[in-house]
Amino acid sequence: xxxxxxxxxxxxxxxxxxxxxxxxxxxxxxxxxxxxxxxxxxxxxxxxxxxxxxxxxxxxxxxxxxxxxxxxxxxxxxxxxxxxxxxxxxxxxxxxxxxxxxxxxxxxxxxxxxxxxxxxxxxxxxxxxxxxxxxxxxxxxxxxxxxxxxxxxxxxxxxxxxxxxxxxxxxxxxxxxxxxxxxxxxxxxxxxxxxxxxxxxxxxxxxxxxxxxxxxxxxxxxxxxxxxxxxxxxxxxxxxxxxxxxxxxxxxxxxxxxxxxxxxxxxxxxx
Amino acid sequence: xxxxxxxxxxxxxxxxxxxxxxxxxxxxxxxxxxxxxxxxxxxxxxxxxxxxxxxxxxxxxxxxxxxxxxxxxxxxxxxxxxxxxxxxxxxxxxxxxxxxxxxxxxxxxxxxxxxxxxxxxxxxxxxxxxxxxxxxxxxxxxxxxxxxxxxxxxxxxxxxxxxxxxxxxxxxxxxxxxxxxxxxxxxxxxxxxxxxxxxxxxxxxxxxxxxxxxxxxxxxxxxxxxxxxxxxxxxxxxxxxxxxxxxxxxxxxxxxxxxxxxxxxx
Amino acid sequence: xxxxxxxxxxxxxxxxxxxxxxxxxxxxxxxxxxxxxxxxxxxxxxxxxxxxxxxxxxxxxxxxxxxxxxxxxxxxxxxxxxxxxxxxxxxxxxxxxxxxxxxxxxxxxxxxxxxxxxxxxxxxxxxxxxxxxxxxxxxxxxxxxxxxxxxxxxxxxxxxxxxxxxxxxxxxxxxxxxxxxxxxxxxxxxxxxxxxxxxxxxxxxxxxxxxxxxxxxxxxxxxxxxxxxxxxxxxxxxxxxxxxxxxxxxxxxxxxxxxxxxxxxxxxxxxx
Numbered sequence: 086x087x088x089x090x091x092x093x094x095x096x097x098x099x100x101x102x103x104x105x106x107x108x109x110x111x112x113x114x115x116x117x118x119x120x121x122x123x124x125x126x127x128x129x130x131x132x133x134x135x136x137x138x139x140x141x142x143x144x145x146x147x148x149x150x151x152x153x154x155x156x157x158x159x160x161x162x163x164x165x166x167x168x169x170x171x172x173x174x175x176x177x178x179x180x181x182x183x184x185x186x187x188x189x190x191x192x193x194x195x196x197x198x199x200x201x202x203x204x205x206x207x208x209x210x211x212x213x214x215x216x217x218x219x220x221x222x223x224x225x226x227x228x229x230x231x232x233x234x235x236x237x238x239x240x241x242x243x244x245x246x247x248x249x250x251x252x253x254x255x256x257x258x259x260x261x262x263x264x265x266x267x268x269x270x271x272x273x274x275x276x277x278x279x280x281x282x283x284x285x286x287x288x289x290x291x292x293x294x295x296x297x298x299x300x301x302x303x304x305x306x307x308x309x310x311x312x313x314x315x316x317x318x319x320x321x322x323x324x325x326x327x328x329x330x331x332x333x334x335x336x337x338x339x340x341x342x343x344x345x346x347x348x349x350x351x352x353x354x355x356x
Numbered sequence: 357x358x359x360x361x362x363x364x365x366x367x368x369x370x371x372x373x374x375x376x377x378x379x380x381x382x383x384x385x386x387x388x389x390x391x392x393x394x395x396x397x398x399x400x401x402x403x404x405x406x407x408x409x410x411x412x413x414x415x416x417x418x419x420x421x422x423x424x425x426x427x428x429x430x431x432x433x434x435x436x437x438x439x440x441x442x443x444x445x446x447x448x449x450x451x452x453x454x455x456x457x458x459x460x461x462x463x464x465x466x467x468x469x470x471x472x473x474x475x476x477x478x479x480x481x482x483x484x485x486x487x488x489x490x491x492x493x494x495x496x497x498x499x500x501x502x503x504x505x506x507x508x509x510x511x512x513x514x515x516x517x518x519x520x521x522x523x524x525x526x527x528x529x530x531x532x533x534x535x536x537x538x539x540x541x542x543x544x545x546x547x548x549x550x551x552x553x554x555x556x557x558x559x560x561x562x563x564x565x566x567x568x569x570x571x572x573x574x575x576x577x578x579x580x581x582x583x584x585x586x587x588x589x590x591x592x593x594x595x596x597x598x599x600x601x602x603x604x605x606x607x608x609x610x611x612x613x614x615x616x617x618x619x620x621x622x
Numbered sequence: 623x624x625x626x627x628x629x630x631x632x633x634x635x636x637x638x639x640x641x642x643x644x645x646x647x648x649x650x651x652x653x654x655x656x657x658x659x660x661x662x663x664x665x666x667x668x669x670x671x672x673x674x675x676x677x678x679x680x681x682x683x684x685x686x687x688x689x690x691x692x693x694x695x696x697x698x699x700x701x702x703x704x705x706x707x708x709x710x711x712x713x714x715x716x717x718x719x720x721x722x723x724x725x726x727x728x729x730x731x732x733x734x735x736x737x738x739x740x741x742x743x744x745x746x747x748x749x750x751x752x753x754x755x756x757x758x759x760x761x762x763x764x765x766x767x768x769x770x771x772x773x774x775x776x777x778x779x780x781x782x783x784x785x786x787x788x789x790x791x792x793x794x795x796x797x798x799x800x801x802x803x804x805x806x807x808x809x810x811x812x813x814x815x816x817x818x819x820x821x822x823x824x825x826x827x828x829x830x831x832x833x834x835x836x837x838x839x840x841x842x843x844x845x846x847x848x849x850x851x852x853x854x855x856x857x858x859x860x861x862x863x864x865x866x867x868x869x870x871x872x873x874x875x876x877x878x879x880x881x882x883x884x885x886x887x888x889x890x891x892x893x894x
Binding site for chain 1: 656657660661663664667668669672673676679680683703704706707710711747748750751752753755756759760762763764765766768769770773839840842843846847856860872875876879880
């Protein structure tokens with residue numbers, strides 16, 4: 086590189102250096118993106134008359150939000166919410182109980198290789214399958230009802246919790262764990278004294294977060310017959326009963342907000 | 357010239373950061389502001405360009421009362437006051453050139469600045485300043501690739517491209533090593549002399565202040581405690597500002613170090 | 623750490639004192655009771671005959687589902703393209719809507735912490751707590767079935783997610799850089815463009831790619847409620863009990879998700 090002198094620079098225009106230095110690549114990417122967007126937008130055929138027709142219905146829904154109807158299907162809503170809560174609680178508890186050993190097994194620094202591979206496999210499978218697809222399969226196998234929902238969310242919880250727990254264990258302080266091992270502790274004692282205190286606060290925080298997610302997910306399981314409030318919601322939309330739908334959505338939103346608030350408090354307490 | 361009249365700042369917590377500070381700084385004078393941490397040095401500097409809103413009193417720069425300006429006029433006034441920060445306060449993810457040109461933001465419109473289409477005169481001036489502070493070759497580097505001393509030079513260029521009448525300098529050397537500190541202080545003082553600029557420099561290193569400036573002002577708990585020439589600084593003065601300590605060694609050592617450093621540089 | 627004295631004078635060390643121990647056990651008891659009650663409710667709602675029969679049914683479905691009907695792939699390219707478009711365009715759309723919400727919600731940029739911020743936070747919570755399938759259900763009812771409804775559904779669902787992460791990034795910026803730009807006499811918008819935007823750019827890029835990855839997963843199932851994409855084929859195959867087609871579709875979805883995650887991880891790795 087030759088030294089730049091002031092005279093080279095004066096009187097010349099200045100441009101911010103480009104993010105991608107190679108102009109061919111830069112323009113290629115830009116044009117490629119542009120072509121993609123044009124093709125993608127072009128392939129969506131929007132039926133504008135149908136949309137225009139729907140706008141009044143959309144407005145009806147928005148106004149329904151200010152005038153929700155909790156009463157006329159009150160019984161159905163209550164049963165649905167209770168079922169959602171039940172699914173949420175059971176699946177979170179069972180899911181976490183199972184994900185603790187799997188999480189331990191999926192942490193490279195404490196598990197032997199074969200155990201590690203099996204546990205990582207379970208985690209990967211659980212994360213790759215969408216909850217709704219799992220729910221469809223489980224409904225086909227176990228029949229309609231909350232059992233399928235419970236199993237679905239337990240399975241999803243395992244993938245989520247085990248992965249994060251394993252990552253947490255892999256990042257923990259080695260010194261503390263070594264100090265416990267040095268006292269001549271057994272493997273279980275080592276986990277109990279050397280590992281558990283380090284990952285416990287985060288485990289509790291994650292559990293609260295997962296409780297929140299499971300509640301939100303339980304609201305849609307009913308769409309495929311796996312129990313919970315989703316079935317009631319689906320019926321309400323099918324019948325264009327927007328005021329009932331708005332009532333259900335408001336209950337979901339308020340519950341999620343309350344759970345978030347609660348988990349914030351609990352997390353602040355344990356950390 | 358800059359005048360501060362009975363400048364007072366009380367924070368919402370009830371802490372009195374400044375109490376009735378009255379000070380007058382003639383054109384071209386470089387002034388060092390010393391005092392212990394929490395004495396109100398930073399607050400004083402920020403009250404001058406109203407990054408901190410003073411509670412009462414006034415700041416008058418060349419016959420304009422800064423404290424009375426509305427937000428648009430205040431922005432115009434801020435262009436006239438270049439500021440240099442502790443820990444540089446560069447926009448880390450922008451290039452050196454963009455950081456320097458950001459000193460012109462008060463002069464160009466939003467879209468021009470957004471599209472980086474600065475007037476040619478600004479671009480030329482930016483290159484001249486970069487050349488002056490010795491960073492011409494770094495113009496297209498990102499600010500976070502630079503060393504501490506280099507970043508502070510960019511900060512200086514950013515302040516000077518505003519074409520200010522006054523420099524406000526907040527702890528310019530706090531995060532630099534002793535040698536770089538001196539180089540930076542020397543650069544600031546030289547530039548002030550070249551452009552006949554007044555400057556208020558906050559500095560906690562008394563020795564460094566004595567070395568470079570013509571006037572020292574001491575603050576203690578928000579009030580003026582000393583105002584005089586560097587040669588008038590004595591153990592007694594330091595004791596009134598900072599409290600009881602054996603100051604003699606500090607001042608003496610400084611002089612020795614200075615000669616050492618000068619030799620090193622040459 | 624209380625130390626109590628035993629009757630024979632020996633000192634006993636315990637981690638917790640008596641009351642703490644009691645309330646702890648009461649807590650455990652209540653938790654177990656709640657769980658058992660919940661489990662009983664599920665049990666009542668379940669036809670256990672089907673459950674005991676499940677292994678046979680699973681084996682039956684399994685035998686009918688294999689091998690996948692590979693020739694059906696010809697009919698999946700179109701829906702797959704729609705699925706990709708739904709995920710990408712909805713992410714772009716969501717980002718456009720999320721950016722202003724994030725700036726209104728961040729404590730250091732909101733114009734009014736008392737009035738505007740709560741509204742922005744409500745938008746974030748509301749859009750986040752409603753699953754994209756429910757959004758799709760709603761939009762299908764309003765604007766009719768099709769890719770457009772699915773696109774809007776994912777876009778709405780993504781607003782809260784993106785805005786939340788983005789406003790947290792805005793609140794974490796280095797205020798000194800903002801102060802320095804303000805001191806040059808820059809206008810409010812210039813302060814945003816020079817002092818804030820460069821600082822949140824990496825977070826913004828990371829969030830976009832992360833959400834795109836999630837949106838690929840979401841868009842594969844939206845067809846179940848009539849919102850277009852490969853889920854439509856899944857729904858019709860399930861309705862006609864065409865299990866070999868279902869298997870193929872599930873394989874395709876799995877591959878799409880894996881590819882999406884791989885791309886997202888690569889891009890995020892390059893940014894960070």
